[in-house]
């Protein structure tokens with residue numbers, strides 16, 4: 001491997017998405033690659049041995065190799081995100097604002113509406 005080239009290309013790469021799990025990251029990576037956008041996953045290998053890193057420091061990230069494709073990649077990802085994966089939601093019972101990874105309200109236990 002050419003270390004110099006590797007370092008340069010990593011400096012140019014743009015992070016376009018941070019996933020909450022490796023399955024989601026792989027899903028978006030395959031979508032981008034279908035559109036001809038070269039991209040890599042970073043951080044997913046840290047999963048088991050993150051040690052004292054905060055949890056969100058080891059979530060898998062998708063980086064595009066060509067920075068000119070950053071906006072295109074972001075728009076493709078945005079088009080393919082479902083509400084379940086993307087946005088915070090509001091509990092219909094108690095109006096608590098909840099992060100997308102929760103499937104039920106931590107305050108009153110109401111299940112996330114579809």
Ligand SMILES: [Zn+2]
Pocket residue numbers: 091092093094095096105106107108109110
């Ligand atoms: Zn609630």
